[in-house]
């Protein structure tokens with residue numbers, strides 16, 4: 436729970452700034468707000484950090500996925516390639532924008548594999564929603580090349596890898612757009628919140644307009660109340676943006692601590708011959724939110740993850756939980772929706788009930804993810820190493 440470990444006076448001060456002006460809305464009210472613009476300030480600093488032209492905040496990571504899809508012109512009749520190992524939010528966003536999610540195999544990076552992607556491209560494929568899972572990145576060069584070759588939109592879901600980089604360039608800046616989440620469990624949190632970044636004038640304009648009922652905006656404010664497109668409301672409030680801003684300014688510290696703590700534990704785990712590690716295409720750019728280890732068999736992974744849980748090690752066995760892996764998404768397989776959705780009217784290229792992902796099954800069934808805390812002391816790290824001895828020794 437990194438960001439939440441650091442809640443303090445900075446978050447309170449940013450929130451108080453907003454409450455004192457009484458302007459909780461991110462636009463307009465120039466006089467009353469006395470120069471306090473939290474969403475705008477966050478967006479400026481977040482864009483600068485990533486070295487991109489634009490950032491636009493949203494109400495959540497899920498709405499950031501939706502806004503990114505809309506901003507890239509993805510919708511009904513399109514297929515979007517997604518991974519079977521992800522928190523389900525990006526898949527929901529694809530369905531809710533009217534497009535069809537097409538699942539492809541992952542590889543040892545825990546992200547979509549280039550071969551998996553190539554195998555499911557059809558003439559209807561419009562985009563790849565590439566999720567950088569559990570703190571680090573996919574094989575970005577190969578996937579960017581596939582997008583160029585097939586003229587596909589690349590959207591990077593960087594909700595779990597904020598601050599990561601690949602060959603010195605920030606993860607989230609390789610595609611057309613990228614989305615982030617600042618929910619309660621993320622590297623930084625705004626309570627709830629998200630963001631989309633892009634270098635494209637057109638994508639930014641569409642993201643901004645779509646997120647605010649299609650209003651056009653002039654500078655900081657809503658414009659002349661023209662509505663060039665239909666939109667919706669995914670607008671962040673100044674209160675959430677204020678918390679996000681204080682947290683974002685702690686990101687360098689968070690990353691430094693996560694990386695240092697992960698290194699201690701990972702170095703220790705190397706002594707167990709049965710443990711192998713997830714492939715990280717650029718280790719120096721790992722945001723280090725998790726250590727991801729493979730056990731030789733699914734049975735062993737299940738047993739070890741349970742023993743770790745009992746010993747107080749913060750370990751997850753995704754193969755069995757029902758929100759991170761396709762195998763357990765029965766609501767999707769049985770197409771249980773609140774109301775009819777567009778994809779129920781299309782000929783689907785995949786039968787979700789019967790499709791198999793042998794490579795992904797093999798990897799996820801053997802995977803254990805251990806989350807890294809920022810404020811672990813040296814004593815607590817030593818204690819964790821002792822627990823590894825008990826469980827794995």
Ligand SMILES: Cc1ncc(COP(=O)(O)O)c(C=O)c1O
Nearest residue numbers: 495496497522524594616617618
């Ligand atoms: C990869 C990924 N994308 C999107 C989301 C959705 O974020 P939110 O909870 O802010 O809607 C999550 C949340 O866990 C996530 O892990």
